[in-house]
Amino acid sequence: MTKDTVRDKIVDAAKKRFSHFGYGKTTMAEIATDCAMSPGNLYRFFPGKLDIAEAIASLDYEDHLEHLRKIALAPNKTAPDRLRDLLFAELRRTYHKLEKDPRVLEMATQIGHERPQFINWMLANERKIIVELMEEAERRGEMLPPGDKEEMAEMIQSATMKFRYPQLWSKLTLPKLERELDGVLNLMFEGLCPQRAAEREQERRKIAAHAAA
Amino acid sequence: MTKDTVRDKIVDAAKKRFSHFGYGKTTMAEIATDCAMSPGNLYRFFPGKLDIAEAIASLDYEDHLEHLRKIALAPNKTAPDRLRDLLFAELRRTYHKLEKDPRVLEMATQIGHERPQFINWMLANERKIIVELMEEAERRGEMLPPGDKEEMAEMIQSATMKFRYPQLWSKLTLPKLERELDGVLNLMFEGLCPQRAAEREQERRKIAAHAAA
DNA sequence: AGATTGAACACTTTATTGATTGTTCAGAAA
DNA sequence: TTTCTGAACAATCAATAAAGTGTTCAATCT
Numbered sequence: 001m002t003k004d005t006v007r008d009k010i011v012d013a014a015k016k017r018f019s020h021f022g023y024g025k026t027t028m029a030e031i032a033t034d035c036a037m038s039p040g041n042l043y044r045f046f047p048g049k050l051d052i053a054e055a056i057a058s059l060d061y062e063d064h065l066e067h068l069r070k071i072a073l074a075p076n077k078t079a080p081d082r083l084r085d086l087l088f089a090e091l092r093r094t095y096h097k098l099e100k101d102p103r104v105l106e107m108a109t110q111i112g113h114e115r116p117q118f119i120n121w122m123l124a125n126e127r128k129i130i131v132e133l134m135e136e137a138e139r140r141g142e143m144l145p146p147g148d149k150e151e152m153a154e155m156i157q158s159a160t161m162k163f164r165y166p167q168l169w170s171k172l173t174l175p176k177l178e179r180e181l182d183g184v185l186n187l188m189f190e191g192l193c194p195q196r197a198a199e200r201e202q203e204r205r206k207i208a209a210h211a212a213a
Numbered sequence: 214m215t216k217d218t219v220r221d222k223i224v225d226a227a228k229k230r231f232s233h234f235g236y237g238k239t240t241m242a243e244i245a246t247d248c249a250m251s252p253g254n255l256y257r258f259f260p261g262k263l264d265i266a267e268a269i270a271s272l273d274y275e276d277h278l279e280h281l282r283k284i285a286l287a288p289n290k291t292a293p294d295r296l297r298d299l300l301f302a303e304l305r306r307t308y309h310k311l312e313k314d315p316r317v318l319e320m321a322t323q324i325g326h327e328r329p330q331f332i333n334w335m336l337a338n339e340r341k342i343i344v345e346l347m348e349e350a351e352r353r354g355e356m357l358p359p360g361d362k363e364e365m366a367e368m369i370q371s372a373t374m375k376f377r378y379p380q381l382w383s384k385l386t387l388p389k390l391e392r393e394l395d396g397v398l399n400l401m402f403e404g405l406c407p408q409r410a411a412e413r414e415q416e417r418r419k420i421a422a423h424a425a426a
Numbered sequence: 427a428g429a430t431t432g433a434a435c436a437c438t439t440t441a442t443t444g445a446t447t448g449t450t451c452a453g454a455a456a
Numbered sequence: 457t458t459t460c461t462g463a464a465c466a467a468t469c470a471a472t473a474a475a476g477t478g479t480t481c482a483a484t485c486t
Contacts, residue, residue, distance in 0.1 A: 237439095250430075250431085251430065251431045251432060252431090252432080253430075253431060253432065253433095254429080254430055254431070257429080257430085
C-alpha cells in the first residue's frame with residue numbers, strides 16, 4: 001500500500017470519528033485502531049492530531065473553492081452580479097455548515113485558533129478567485145475600476161468580514177445577514193458616490209415623468 | 214448627601230479599583246469599604262456589579278461621543294472627509310484604549326459578553342452621528358446619494374465592523390488597520406463604480422497628456 | 427417611616443487530585 | 457534497512473473539594 005493511500009485511510013477513519021463523536025472526544029488510539037495500526041505509526045503520516053483535522057478541512061474546502069470558481073466565471077452575468085453571487089455563496093455555505101453541526105464548529109474554531117495561517121491561506125485563495133473574476137470581466141470588455149486588483153480584492157474581503165464566519169461575531173439570523181450583505185454590496189457598487197447617485201436620481205425622475213405622461 | 218452624589222462616589226471608588234486591580238479582582242465589599250458603607254447598601258444604587266462597570270464605561274463613552282459629533286460636523290470639510298475622520302477617530306480610540314491597558318479590555322469583553330444591548334446602544338449612537346453628518350451635508354448643499362440615511366449608516370457600520378473592536382478579531386497593527394480602513398473607504402466612495410472610475414481614468418489621461426505636452 | 431447593616435445563601439472561581447490522551451522513541455518485526 | 461509497535465512520558469482534561477464573592481433580606485439604627 002502506497003503512502004498516499006494510507007494517508008487517505010487515516011483521514012477517512014478520522015473523518016468518521018470526528019463527525020460522529022467530535023474532535024475532542026476522538027483519541028489518536030481510536031483512529032489508529034480503526035486503521036489497524038498503532039498510535040505511534042500515525043505520526044509517520046501526520047505531524048499531529050490537528051493536522052489530520054486540517055487535512056479533512058482542506059479536502060472539503062477544495063470542493064468549495066471549485067464551486068466558487070464556477071460562480072466567479074459564470075457566463076451571461078455581469079461582474080457585479082458574479083461578485084454578488086460569490087459572496088452570497090460563501091455566506092450561505094459557512095452559515096449552514098456551522099449551523100447544522102456543532103462538531104464542525106468545534107473543528108473550525110480549533111483550527112482557527114491554533115492555525116491562523118490556515119485561515120490566511122483560505123482567504124488568499126478566495127482573493128485569487130476575486131482577482132480571476134475581475135480579469136475575466138476585463139477579458140469580456142466590461143468596464144472596471146482601475147487600480148491593483150489584488151489590493152481591491154483585499155478591501156472587498158475587509159468590508160465583508162462580518163459575513164465570512166457569521167456566528168463567531170454576531171447572532172444574526174441568515175435572512176438578516178443576507179439583507180446586510182446586500183446593503184454593503186450596494187454601498188460598494190454605487191452607494192456613496194454622489195455623481196453616480198445623481199445620475200441614477202435623474203434617470204429615476206425621467207422614468208417617473210414618462211409614467212405620469 | 215443626595216442620591217446622585219452617592220452614586221458618583223461609588224462610581225469613583227469602583228473606577229479606581231477597576232483600573233488598578235482589574236474588574237475581576239475587585240470585590241463589592243472593597244468598593245463598599247472605600248465608600249464607608251456596607252456591601253448591601255451598594256444595591257440601593259446599582260442593580261449589580263456589572264452595572265457599576267457599565268456606568269463607568271458610559272461616562273467615558275459620552276465624552277467620546279461628543280468628540281465624534283464635533284468631527285462629524287466640522288466646518289470646511291466635505292462629507293466624505295468628515296466620515297473618514299469619524300471612522301479613523303473611532304479606530305484609533307478603541308485601539309489605543311484596549312492596547313495600553315489589559316484591565317480596560319477585561320471590562321470591555323465582560324460588558325460585551327453579558328450586555329450585548331449596551332453594545333447595540335453604542336452602535337445606535339454612532340449611527341445617529343453618521344446620520345447627522347449626512348443631514349448636515351444636505352444642509353450645506355453637498356451632493357448626497359439618495360435613499361434612507363439610517364439604513365445607509367447601518368451599512369457603513371457593517372462594512373467597517375473589522376475596525377470597531379480591532380483586537381478582538383485580528384492581531385493587525387494599527388498602521389495595517391489604518392491602511393485597510395483607508396482602502397475600504399475608497400471602495401465605498403468610488404471603488405467599484407465603473408462609470409465613476411472611468412471618469413477618473415479619463416481625467417488622469419488628460420492630465421498625463423497635458424504633462425507630456 | 428426610611429436608610430443601613432452584615433450575616434446567610436447561592437453561585438462562581440480556584441486549587442488539587444487523578445485519569446486520560448497526544449506524542450515520543452527504543453526496540454521488535456518484516 | 458525500513459516499517460511499525462507499544463510502553464513510557466509529559467501535557468491536558470475531568471472531577472472534586474475548598475475558598476471566595478455577588479446578592480439578598482431580616483434585623484438594626486436614625
